[in-house]
Amino acid sequence: MPYLELKSVSKGYGSDGARTEVLRDVNLAIEQGEFVAIVGYSGAGKTTLMSILAGLIRPDTGSVTLEGREMSGPGPDRGLVFQNYSLLPWLTVAENIRLAVDQVFPKKSEAERAAHATEFIEMVNLTPARDKLPRELSGGMRQRVSVARTMSMNPKVLLCDEPLSALDALTRANLQDEITRIRTLHRQTVVLVTNDPDEAILLADRVIPLTAGPNATLGRSFIVDLPHPRDRKALNHNLRFRELRREISEFLLQSRQDRHATLTRKLTLPDIEPEDLAIPRSRLGRTRPLRAHELKEATVEVTS
Amino acid sequence: MKPFKLDWLILPLLGIAVVLLAWQLSSKTWAKELPSPSKTWDASKDYVLKPFEKRGEMDQGILRFTWYSLVLVAKGYAIALIVGTPIGFFLGLSKAFTKTFDPIIQVLRPVSPLAWLPLGLVLFLGAGKQASELGALFTIAICAMWPTVLNTAVGVRAVPQDYLNVAKVLQLSRWKTLTKVLIPATLPYMFTGFRLSLGIAWLVIVAAEMLTGRPGVGGFLWQEYNALLYEHIILCIITIGVVGFVLDRLMSLVESRFKTA
Numbered sequence: 361m362p363y364l365e366l367k368s369v370s371k372g373y374g375s376d377g378a379r380t381e382v383l384r385d386v387n388l389a390i391e392q393g394e395f396v397a398i399v400g401y402s403g404a405g406k407t408t409l410m411s412i413l414a415g416l417i418r419p420d421t422g423s424v425t426l427e428g429r430e431m432s433g434p435g436p437d438r439g440l441v442f443q444n445y446s447l448l449p450w451l452t453v454a455e456n457i458r459l460a461v462d463q464v465f466p467k468k469s470e471a472e473r474a475a476h477a478t479e480f481i482e483m484v485n486l487t488p489a490r491d492k493l494p495r496e497l498s499g500g501m502r503q504r505v506s507v508a509r510t511m512s513m514n515p516k517v518l519l520c521d522e523p524l525s526a527l528d529a530l531t532r533a534n535l536q537d538e539i540t541r542i543r544t545l546h547r548q549t550v551v552l553v554t555n556d557p558d559e560a561i562l563l564a565d566r567v568i569p570l571t572a573g574p575n576a577t578l579g580r581s582f583i584v585d586l587p588h589p590r591d592r593k594a595l596n597h598n599l600r601f602r603e604l605r606r607e608i609s610e611f612l613l614q615s616r617q618d619r620h621a622t623l624t625r626k627l628t629l630p631d632i633e634p635e636d637l638a639i640p641r642s643r644l645g646r647t648r649p650l651r652a653h654e655l656k657e658a659t660v661e662v663t664s
Numbered sequence: 665m666k667p668f669k670l671d672w673l674i675l676p677l678l679g680i681a682v683v684l685l686a687w688q689l690s691s692k693t694w695a696k697e698l699p700s701p702s703k704t705w706d707a708s709k710d711y712v713l714k715p716f717e718k719r720g721e722m723d724q725g726i727l728r729f730t731w732y733s734l735v736l737v738a739k740g741y742a743i744a745l746i747v748g749t750p751i752g753f754f755l756g757l758s759k760a761f762t763k764t765f766d767p768i769i770q771v772l773r774p775v776s777p778l779a780w781l782p783l784g785l786v787l788f789l790g791a792g793k794q795a796s797e798l799g800a801l802f803t804i805a806i807c808a809m810w811p812t813v814l815n816t817a818v819g820v821r822a823v824p825q826d827y828l829n830v831a832k833v834l835q836l837s838r839w840k841t842l843t844k845v846l847i848p849a850t851l852p853y854m855f856t857g858f859r860l861s862l863g864i865a866w867l868v869i870v871a872a873e874m875l876t877g878r879p880g881v882g883g884f885l886w887q888e889y890n891a892l893l894y895e896h897i898i899l900c901i902i903t904i905g906v907v908g909f910v911l912d913r914l915m916s917l918v919e920s921r922f923k924t925a
Contacts, residue, residue: 416829434832446826450848459844463834513834 361428362389363549364413364517369422371408382408384575386422388568390517395543395550397560398578399608400570401616406553407443409570410521413551414440426516436464439515441523445502447494447509454490457481457509464513480512483542500531504538511542518543520552524559533592536563540589557608561601562590569608571615579611699895707895721879722887726903733869733880734907736797740804741865745858747805748812752857753846755813756820773810777803777868781875800872807868811860819853820846851922859915866908881907 366388372381382405390396400406411417413424415434424431426438434440447456457477465473481490484504494502503523510518520539524532540563543550554560560567561584569579582604586595595601684701691698699707708726710717715727754761755769784799784806791798827849831841873882881900888896 414833416832434829435835436833438833440829440833442826442829444826446824446830448827448830448845448848450851460834463836463840 363392363394363427364388364390364551365425366413367423367425369412369419369424371405371412371417371419380574382574382576383412383419384577386576386578388578390549390551392549393547395552395563395565397552397554397564397567398570399554399557399560399567399612400576401572401612402555404570404572405574405576406555406570407521410440410519410551410553413517413519414438416440436460436513437516439510439513439518441503441506441510441518441520443522443525445494445499445506447502447505449494452491452493453486453497453505454478454481456494456505457512460509461512477512480508483511483545484508484538498531499527500535503527503535507535507539507542511546511548516549518548518550520550522553522555525555532559536592539563544588557605557612561586561604561608562592562595567604567608569611569615571618572612579615582608697894699898704895704898707893708899711896711899722884724879724884726881726884726899729879729881729884730903730907732878733873733882736800736872736878736880737804737862737865737869740801740868741808741862743801743805744808744861744865745812748809748857748861749816749854751809752813752816752854753820753850755817756850762817769810769813772806775807777807777871778875780806781872785876796876796878800869800876800878803872804865804868808861808865811864812854812857815853815857815860816850819850819857822853823849852919855915855919855922859912859919862911862915863908866904866911870904 366386369383369386370381371383372379374380386409388396398406398409408417412419415424415431415438418432431438448459451459454477457480458473461473461477465476468476478487478490481487484507486501486504486508489497489501494505497505503526507523523539524535527535536559539550539552542548550564552560552563557567564584567582567584569582570576571579584604586598586600687698688700691700691703711724711726715725717725718728751765755765780803781799784802785795786799787802788795788798823846827845828841831845836844869880870882870885872878873880874886877883877886881904885897885900888894888900
C-alpha cells in the first residue's frame with residue numbers, strides 16, 4: 361500500500377456556465393521516503409494540486425490518503441513550504457518557528473520546545489539571524505526559515521510548492537543542495553512541485569509531468585536512476601540526465617500541442633467613417649452611433 | 665525655493681505672522697467686533713500664564729479646562745474603541761454580518777454630533793445629575809466609533825490568505841488564529857482607525873460641552889460668547905486646534921510603531 365495516495369482527484373472552479381476543470385482524474389502514489397517531483401507549466405494547476413495534498417482545498421471528487429487514512433483537512437503531518445515563504449512579518453525567525461513548534465508539540469516542556477526550535481534554526485544555518493524579522497532577511501534566507509518552520513513540525517510528508525521559483529539562480533542552487541541535505545538527513549518523504557525539469561531531475565527519485573491545463577492530469581512517471589549525491593556540474597554532461605530531460609520536455613511540449621482551444625468573442629472594429637451628423641443630439645451630447653457592420657464575430661485560436 | 669538653514673522654523677513662523685497680520689487688519693477694517701491679537705493676548709493672559717488656577721466653576725486656567733475636556737474625551741474614546749473594534753472584526757470576518765449591518769452603519773455614520781447629543785441626553789434622563797456627562801460620552805462614542813469600525817473591517821479583509829493558510833496548516837484554534845495571526849496582521853489598519861477616531865472625538869467634545877454647558881474648553885467658549893468676551897473665544901479656538909494637533913501627532917507616532925513589512 362502506498363504511503364501517500366491521490367485517487368481520481370478532480371477539481372474545477374467557477375459555476376456551471378463558466379466552469380473550468382483545472383485537474384481531472386489525477387492519480388498519484390508515493391512510497392515512504394521517496395522524493396517525487398511534479399513538473400508542469402505555469403497555470404497548469406500545480407498549486408491547486410499542492411493545496412489538495414495539503415488539505416487547504418477539497419477536491420470535487422476523489423480522495424487523499426496518508427498511511428491508509430483519508431485526509432479531510434490540513435494538518436501538520438503534511439508540512440507545506442509555501443511559494444512565497446508566508447512568514448508572519450511581525451515575528452522574528454525564532455518566533456515564527458516557535459509558533460509551529462508550540463502548536464505541534466504542546467506536551468513537551470518549554471525547554472524542550474526551545475531546544476527543538478534551535479535545532480531547526482541550526483539545520484538551515486540561520487543561528488546568527490534568529491532574532492531578526494523576516495523583512496531584514498534576503499529571499500533565500502526567508503525561504504530557509506520557511507523550510508525550517510515546516511521541518512520543525514516533523515511532518516510525515518514535506519510538500520514544497522515551487523519553493524525556489526522566486527529566487528535568483530545562485531541562491532536557488534544553494535537551496536537545492538540544502539533541500540537534498542535535509543532530505544537525506546531525515547529520510548524525508550518529499551513532494552516537490554516545480555516548473556524547471558532540470559531542478560526536478562537533480563533532486564528527485566521520480567519525476568511526473570503535469571500536462572498542460574485546463575483538465576490537467578499527471579503523465580507517466582520518469583524514474584531518475586542517477587546515483588546520489590548528484591553533482592550539478594557533472595550532471596550536464598551525463599547522458600542519462602540529458603536523455604531524461606529531453607523525454608520530460610518532449611512529453612510536456614506534446615501535452616501542450618494536444619490542447620488547442622478556440623475562443624469566440626465579439627469585436628468592435630475601429631471607426632474610420634465620418635460621423636453621421638443627421639442623428640439628433642441628446643441633452644448630454646452625442647453618443648457615437650454604433651454601425652451595424654462594425655460588429656464582427658472573431659474566432660481566435662488559443663494555445664494554452 | 666531652495667531649502668535653507670533653519671527653514672523648518674523660519675517658514676512656519678512666517679506663516680503665523682501672515683495670519684496675525686490678516687487678523688489685525690480684519691479687526692481694524694471690516695470686523696470691528698473682532699478683538700485684535702494684542703487685545704486677545706491681554707484678555708487671555710491670566711488664563712494662559714496661570715493655566716491651572718481655579719477661580720470659579722466657569723473661570724479657570726485654560727489647561728485646567730483642557731484637562732476636563734481631555735478626561736471626557738478619553739472616556740468616550742475608550743468606549744468607542746472597545747465597542748468599535750469588535751464590530752470591525754465581525755464586519756471583516758463575516759459576509760452575513762456585513763450584509764446585515766453595513767447599510768445601518770452607512771446611514772448612521774454621517775449623522776452630526778449635534779444631532780446625537782439630544783438623543784444622548786434623553787437616553788440618560790433618569791441619571792439625574794450624571795445625565796449631561798453620560799449624554800456627552802454617548803455622543804463621543806457613537807461619533808468617534810466609525811473610523812475604527814471601518815478601518816478594522818478593511819484590515820481584517822486585507823489579511824493575506826497566506827497567513828491564514830499558515831494558521832490552517834498549523835491547525836491553530838479559532839482563538840489562536842485571532843490572537844496570533846488576525847490581530848497582529850490587522851493592527852496597522854486598526855491604528856489608522858484609532859487615529860481618525862481620536863480626531864473626531866476631539867471635534868465632538870467641543871460641541872457636546874457647548875450644548876451641555878459642562879466646564880471644559882467648549883463650555884468655556886460658549887459661556888464667554890454669551891458673556892460677550894470675544895477674546896476668549898479666540899483663545900479657546902487656538903487651544904482646541906493645538907491640542908487636536910498634538911493628539912494627532914502622538915497617535916501618528918504610535919501608529920508608525922505598528923507598521924509591519
